[in-house]
Amino acid sequence: MSNRRVTMRQIAEVAGVSRTTVSFVLNNVPGINISQETRQRILDIAQQLHYVPDTAAQSLASRRAGTVALVLRQSPHQVLSDAFLAPVLRGVSDAVKRYGYHVLVEPLDPVDRSVSYGDLVRSRRADGILLSGPRLDDEELPRIYAEHIPIVMMGQLPGTDIPFVDVDNVRGAWMAVRHLIELGHQRIAIITNAPLAYTSSRDRLAGYRQALDEAGISCDESLIQYGDFTDESGALAMHTLLGLASPPTAVFAASDVVALGALSAIQAARLDVPGDIALVGFDDIPLAQYIDPPLTTIRLPAYGLGWGAGQMLGRLIAERSEVVETQILLETKLIIRESSGAVAAPHQTQPDDLEKEVTTEDQPD
Numbered sequence: 001m002s003n004r005r006v007t008m009r010q011i012a013e014v015a016g017v018s019r020t021t022v023s024f025v026l027n028n029v030p031g032i033n034i035s036q037e038t039r040q041r042i043l044d045i046a047q048q049l050h051y052v053p054d055t056a057a058q059s060l061a062s063r064r065a066g067t068v069a070l071v072l073r074q075s076p077h078q079v080l081s082d083a084f085l086a087p088v089l090r091g092v093s094d095a096v097k098r099y100g101y102h103v104l105v106e107p108l109d110p111v112d113r114s115v116s117y118g119d120l121v122r123s124r125r126a127d128g129i130l131l132s133g134p135r136l137d138d139e140e141l142p143r144i145y146a147e148h149i150p151i152v153m154m155g156q157l158p159g160t161d162i163p164f165v166d167v168d169n170v171r172g173a174w175m176a177v178r179h180l181i182e183l184g185h186q187r188i189a190i191i192t193n194a195p196l197a198y199t200s201s202r203d204r205l206a207g208y209r210q211a212l213d214e215a216g217i218s219c220d221e222s223l224i225q226y227g228d229f230t231d232e233s234g235a236l237a238m239h240t241l242l243g244l245a246s247p248p249t250a251v252f253a254a255s256d257v258v259a260l261g262a263l264s265a266i267q268a269a270r271l272d273v274p275g276d277i278a279l280v281g282f283d284d285i286p287l288a289q290y291i292d293p294p295l296t297t298i299r300l301p302a303y304g305l306g307w308g309a310g311q312m313l314g315r316l317i318a319e320r321s322e323v324v325e326t327q328i329l330l331e332t333k334l335i336i337r338e339s340s341g342a343v344a345a346p347h348q349t350q351p352d353d354l355e356k357e358v359t360t361e362d363q364p365d
Helices: 008-015 019-026 036-048 057-061 076-080 085-097 140-146 170-182 201-214 230-240 256-268 300-318
Strands: 065-070 102-107 129-132 150-154 162-167 188-193 225-226 250-253 276-281 297-299 325-332 332-335
Touching: 008 019, 008 036, 008 332, 019 036, 019 300, 057 129, 065 085, 065 300, 076 225, 085 188, 140 150, 150 300, 162 300, 170 188, 170 201, 170 250, 170 297, 170 325, 188 230, 188 256, 225 230, 230 250, 230 256, 250 256, 250 297, 256 276, 276 297, 300 325
Parallel strands: 065 102, 065 129, 129 150, 150 162, 162 325, 188 225, 188 250, 250 276
Antiparallel strands: 297 332
């Protein structure tokens, strides 16, 4: 055996998985669906190869700014309403800390075009950018990537090869709506998590349409309403739905925070959830299980999303000349609670065929 340090890439090659999957296992990142068999195989190979973590990673940040910028494409008010942000931020911070970096959080209202988030790196205030909530109308993002500024998206921008870590939004929304269809609902509304300029919003709407189409249910455009990250936007959209001549019997709110607003509007109208209207959210924020009724929702690996993106950015900064995994897609899970009107069997929060390992679109190391 050579005296050279064994790397995660070598473990990944022997195990037949991506380096990111190896990193998730060796760092014991919570919330990631990796089978116990795969976990044990990776741990055994790491032990056989005498893998030792690189404790010198912090030196990589020397002579640099020592920070990475987490750019949130939301207004400050929207950021304060985002209950999903805390575990994501914790994951980012834990990951980049291994590379010797701190996190600079930068809310950036997309309406304000006067601020360039690329300047955070150009002015040496940050060594790289994590962009949360990419938008289709973001003209700066392709320019930043073309300048070879290290950048990783939490989300995707179709038609580009900009690095990203994301969840399968289409699949998650499809699971939520399919659940409502299997409960017998035909008139199912959606309140999006955000305007359609956000790629996550478009993907969740696409999953909604796909589930209806597969079930042979025609899509009534009046049942499509648009949220804007906040509970207020969810309440406003729900008021519109309740005012229809034929209101929905079920609602998929593509964000738990938006779902909380929808729930308040339903209850203010003296209607019962799930008796009159079934409700399903998306994100599984900590509050979701404690509201009345507890919210059926789509669980995201929030910490893993932030951790994976932070680790990818750290590697991009440190290994500019090397090929690294630049496309990671994480799975979601249906969590059944009372708000949808169904009762989950013990240890059966989603169909067995949806229990999968981490799904990656990674390029080989």
